[in-house]
Amino acid sequence: MFFDGPDTPVTGFTGSRLDRADHLRRDAGALVALRAHPNARWLVMDDLKPVLNSSSDAILWAYRSDVPHDAPSVFLGLDGEAPRFAAAAPSDELVRDFGGTLVDARAAGAMLPAPQAAAIAHARSLLDWHARHGFCAVCGAPTQMTKAGHARNCGACGAEHFPRVDPVVIMLAVKGGHALVGRQPRFPRRFFSALAGFVEAGESLEEAVRRELFEEAGIRTGRVRYLASQPWPFPSSLMIACLAEAENFDITLDDEELEEARWVTKEDVHAAMAGTGEWLAPPPLAIAHTLLKAWADS
Known part of the structure; x- marks a missing residue:
């Protein structure tokens, strides 16, 4: 083994405790009952930013009456027996009357406990996808939200569309006690990170890792080992x-x-993470931080 680190490191935006309850998503009657449940609550996303409780740095879970009836709403799952939803809706009333504050999703992910950060990632990805996919990719007709927000159907041609997730490999080339890091032109000064790139059609993860490392840095690589994954809801x-x-x-x-x-x-790497090195490492929310730390600690 060329790396003896942990098998399942914890990454940002993971750790949800919600039961996604897929079996309820196509049950119209069950969804009506869930929305009417006395413990049902909504995570309000205004311009894809979550509303947090300004006094406790936690999600401000809104009541059904606080969410406009026509706001796009998706079912996130069950917290025990309590239904949890997310809605794309204005935050003015929650901010004015209930002590809410609108926070960028990245900032929220960094400050909140893992289960709440994971709920925000789930909600942001779904609501953003619905906002972008109002028309059928097959025939161009309008589509309607179905499966409690986890699909869209086209009434014209019958096509069913599901939320898109784009796979991205992020990797360290390692050799002789060294790892390769890089900085893109858009990065802040002194900031370095692991190299990354989208997986292309007809390509395995291992092939994508090898291709990206060679294309970006001219490094040929052999054996590839998976470490961990992370949802990154942008988008x-x-x-x-x-x-x-x-x-x-x-x-x-x-x-x-x-x-x-x-x-x-x-x-x-240890010096960079401590803020005493020649370069700056990614923040803990980013999986690049997890990757670098796992390698440096091995």
Whole structure:
């Protein structure tokens, strides 16, 4: 084994405690009962930003009466027997009358306990997908939300559409006690991270890892090991963290993708995470942080 770290590291936006209750999603009667349940609550997303309780830094779970009846609403699952929904709706009343505050989803994910951050990721991805997919990709006719927000149906041609999730590999090439990190031109000054890229059609995860490392940095790699995954709801990616055995140290940059790349040691990573190094590491919410930490601690 070239890496002996933990098998299942914890990543940001994971750790939901909701039962997604798929068996209830197509049951119209059950959904009506869930919405009318006295303990039903809604996570309000205004412009895809969650409303939090300003006094407790927690989700402000709204009552059904606080959500406009025509607001797009999706079923997130059951918290015990309590139904949980999310709705794309204005936040003015919740902010004015109930002490709510509108927070960017990334900031909320960093500050909230894991189960609440996971609920925000679930809600943001679904509501954003519905906002983008009002028309059928097959025939162009309008579509309607079905399956409690987990699908859309076309009444014209009968096509059923499901929320899109885009797989992204994020990886460290490792060799001889070193790992490869890079910085994109858009990154803040001194900030370095693991390399990443979308998985292409007809490609395995391992092939995507090897291709991206070679395309962006000219590094040939062999064996690939999966480490962990993370939902990233901006808009709806699945980040898949891997480590790959590098066959060479020579870097050839694709300067459209990377401004700089360098080989770093485990000591370099620990210093970066402590804020005492020459470069800055990704924050704990990002799976790149998990990946770097797992390697540096191994």
